[in-house]
Amino acid sequence: MEKVTVFGAGSWGTALSYVLAQNGHDLLLWTHRQEQADEINGHTNERYLKDVRLPESLKATANLDEAVAHADIFVLAVPTKAIREVSRDIRKRMTKKGLFVHVSKGIEPDSLKRISEMIREEIPAELIDDVVILSGPSHAEEVVQEHPTTVTAACENTQAANRVQDLFMNSYFRVYTNTDVIGVEIGGALKNIIALAVGITDGLGYGDNAKAAIMTRGLAEIARLGVKMGATPLTFSGLSGVGDLIVTCTSVHSRNWRAGNMLGKGKNVDEVLDEMGMVVEGIRTTKAAHQLAAEYKVPMPITEALYAVLFEGVKPENAVEALMGRMKKNEMEDLIDLL
Numbered sequence: 001m002e003k004v005t006v007f008g009a010g011s012w013g014t015a016l017s018y019v020l021a022q023n024g025h026d027l028l029l030w031t032h033r034q035e036q037a038d039e040i041n042g043h044t045n046e047r048y049l050k051d052v053r054l055p056e057s058l059k060a061t062a063n064l065d066e067a068v069a070h071a072d073i074f075v076l077a078v079p080t081k082a083i084r085e086v087s088r089d090i091r092k093r094m095t096k097k098g099l100f101v102h103v104s105k106g107i108e109p110d111s112l113k114r115i116s117e118m119i120r121e122e123i124p125a126e127l128i129d130d131v132v133i134l135s136g137p138s139h140a141e142e143v144v145q146e147h148p149t150t151v152t153a154a155c156e157n158t159q160a161a162n163r164v165q166d167l168f169m170n171s172y173f174r175v176y177t178n179t180d181v182i183g184v185e186i187g188g189a190l191k192n193i194i195a196l197a198v199g200i201t202d203g204l205g206y207g208d209n210a211k212a213a214i215m216t217r218g219l220a221e222i223a224r225l226g227v228k229m230g231a232t233p234l235t236f237s238g239l240s241g242v243g244d245l246i247v248t249c250t251s252v253h254s255r256n257w258r259a260g261n262m263l264g265k266g267k268n269v270d271e272v273l274d275e276m277g278m279v280v281e282g283i284r285t286t287k288a289a290h291q292l293a294a295e296y297k298v299p300m301p302i303t304e305a306l307y308a309v310l311f312e313g314v315k316p317e318n319a320v321e322a323l324m325g326r327m328k329k330n331e332m333e334d335l336i337d338l339l
């Protein structure tokens with residue numbers, strides 16, 4: 001059994017803590033809010049996982065010294081924009097090496113760093129055993145119902161990936177491994193953009209043809225960018241690619257889909273974020289992907305259309321019209337390069 005601390009007690013940090021506690025690990029869940037730690041120690045976290053009774057062995061703390069001292073394995077489950085701050089706070093308290101697992105899905109705008117790169121920038125190499133990414137089609141709400149879920153643990157070091165596979169794997173949570181860190185991180189981050197776009201067309205009332213079109217062509221642009229960045233093309237047909245794209249574009253649990261749906265129905269970004277009260281990673285990731293598309297000179301028309309809606313005040317229906325009116329092309333044109 002492993003000594004693990006999960007940092008971040010939102011929906012996903014709490015659901016993964018549920019799995020780890022049930023798997024019998026010595027688990028501590030850190031939150032930056034004392035009242036939330038108290039609530040979790042009373043076995044609920046209502047704001048993030050409604051009507052769920054947490055295991056007795058799931059213990060929470062708001063004391064960061066205790067959280068860092070407790071663990072050999074550090075699971076980071078905060079939104080992308082908090083990764084650097086939390087990593088720095090952990091580093092200040094570390095006295096020995098640890099294995100880092102991150103479960104967040106995003107890219108940092110401007111620096112254009114993936115999350116594992118941010119962690120490696122903030123924590124010195126002598127304190128890192130390795131960094132493993134856990135990603136795939138997995139809504140917290142279904143994991144805590146113990147409904148069958150599959151994810152992938154990605155690391156170039158297969159021993160580290162195997163350790164994380166063993167850590168989380170159980171009868172309802174099946175973990176595969178993958179060595180393609182770039183592909184897994186890019187697929188997980190960019191599918192949120194496509195889910196926002198599908199939410200918008202659903203909000204506009206455009207139906208299933210439009211949904212299938214955006215998912216299919218969305219995956220094409222994710223793979224085009226990912227391969228230019230060094231990913232293996234086949235990763236995008238796996239759990240962290242098409243798998244996560246399907247679940248995020250089609251599930252009522254998806255915050256990204258729900259945010260897009262509200263945008264399609266006429267709300268603006270600020271109204272949507274107020275109403276959600278939880279992280280919508282795809283918004284910041286759209287900014288980062290727009291910058292990446294320019295840097296790598298990769299056509300990403302759906303990302304660009306969403307960028308125009310989110311950051312340039314273009315109306316969703318006009319963005320769709322512009323997408324449909326682009327120059328005609330061969331479906332496989334940019335995909336042949338992936339082979």
Ligand SMILES: NC(=O)c1ccc[n+]([C@@H]2O[C@H](COP(=O)([O-])OP(=O)(O)OC[C@H]3O[C@@H](n4cnc5c(N)ncnc54)[C@H](O)[C@@H]3O)[C@@H](O)[C@H]2O)c1
Binds near residue numbers: 008011105106138
């Ligand atoms: N919810 C899911 O089903 C799910 C599944 C897979 C991956 N993820 C990813 O996990 C990450 C976290 O998502 P979530 O769903 O748990 O989000 P959430 O909005 O439910 O919770 C985020 C939590 O992080 C905390 N937080 C924010 N800033 C912080 C800071 N600076 N220091 C400490 N804590 C901070 C918040 O208080 C909150 O408890 C995201 O990148 C998301 O894409 C979520």
Ligand SMILES: O=P(O)(O)OC[C@H](O)CO
Binds near residue numbers: 281
């Ligand atoms: O609720 P979302 O849109 O942040 O998606 C959650 C997970 O990434 C689904 O795998």
